[in-house]
Amino acid sequence: MKIQSPDKRLLTCAELCRGRRIADIGTDHGYLPCYMAATGLCDSALACDTAPLPLESAREHIAEYGLQDKVTAILSDGLEKVPPEGLTDIVIAGMGGELIASILEKCSWLIETCPPVNLVLQPMTKWDHLRKWLYDNHFLVTDERPCVSGRFVYSVIQTHYTGEKPPYPCDLRYLYCGRVTADSEDGREYLLRQAKRLEAAAKGKTSAGENEAALEMQTLAAEISLRIASQLIIDEK
Ligand SMILES: C[S@@+](CC[C@H](N)C(=O)[O-])C[C@H]1O[C@@H](n2cnc3c(N)ncnc32)[C@H](O)[C@@H]1O
Numbered sequence: 001m002k003i004q005s006p007d008k009r010l011l012t013c014a015e016l017c018r019g020r021r022i023a024d025i026g027t028d029h030g031y032l033p034c035y036m037a038a039t040g041l042c043d044s045a046l047a048c049d050t051a052p053l054p055l056e057s058a059r060e061h062i063a064e065y066g067l068q069d070k071v072t073a074i075l076s077d078g079l080e081k082v083p084p085e086g087l088t089d090i091v092i093a094g095m096g097g098e099l100i101a102s103i104l105e106k107c108s109w110l111i112e113t114c115p116p117v118n119l120v121l122q123p124m125t126k127w128d129h130l131r132k133w134l135y136d137n138h139f140l141v142t143d144e145r146p147c148v149s150g151r152f153v154y155s156v157i158q159t160h161y162t163g164e165k166p167p168y169p170c171d172l173r174y175l176y177c178g179r180v181t182a183d184s185e186d187g188r189e190y191l192l193r194q195a196k197r198l199e200a201a202a203k204g205k206t207s208a209g210e211n212e213a214a215l216e217m218q219t220l221a222a223e224i225s226l227r228i229a230s231q232l233i234i235d236e237k
Helices: 008-015 031-038 052-064 097-106 127-136 172-177 185-207 211-236
Strands: 021-025 044-049 071-075 089-095 118-123 139-149 152-161
Touching: 008 031, 008 089, 008 118, 008 139, 008 152, 021 031, 031 044, 031 052, 031 071, 044 052, 052 071, 089 097, 097 118, 097 127, 118 127, 127 139, 127 152, 127 172, 139 185, 152 185, 172 185, 172 211, 185 211
Parallel strands: 021 044, 021 089, 044 071, 089 118
Antiparallel strands: 118 152, 139 152
16 A cells, blocks of 8 residues: 655655654654655654554554554653664654753763764744754754745754754854755745744833844844845846
């Protein structure tokens, strides 16, 4: 039976994996690990969830496509029960940035794997918290892919532990926009949405009398909008 392709958001996560052995944390129905294993995008996969019901659904999905030899379902809170041996990639998608950071924080072996395990993270909220946590804990963001799916715009972060402070600043631009560039339509859409969020946050800062912070946010929002406008002009030529 031909396996159905997951949505663009999960496909973007798959694209950023190296693909030998992946662990999908918070797998829910297990769509991502099943798709990657069935299509040869990875050799084997662990479909992990903290709740028994979603894991049952993942088990059914694994059986439906006869993937029992390649995909193993594991009941695990975060990475607690995940064996690190041979793991090349960890995907944590569709959760809040704070929860993703706390899952990473609790894992003792994450900074000990050699070569470092490739992390693919897709926060739904609190992306600034996650980006700051990655920066403070010496995880280098190697790629970040924006992704428009339906009326939502996401960003998928690829990162790994280096043990050193990343060579870019942990400034407002990094916290709001990460490494997303204006080179693609999805990238421009993501940046424009973040500019709107900056404008809204600036209003809050102004109301709280934090004028310096408000000005910094307004300036970055204006810079982003201008950059996208000039990129569009370049594209039209
Ligand atoms: C919204 S679903 C996301 C499913 C899929 N990853 C996606 O992006 O479409 C979130 C899943 O994460 C699981 N989850 C929440 N906290 C977790 C934790 N600490 N460890 C593992 N799974 C967790 C939930 O049970 C749920 O199945």
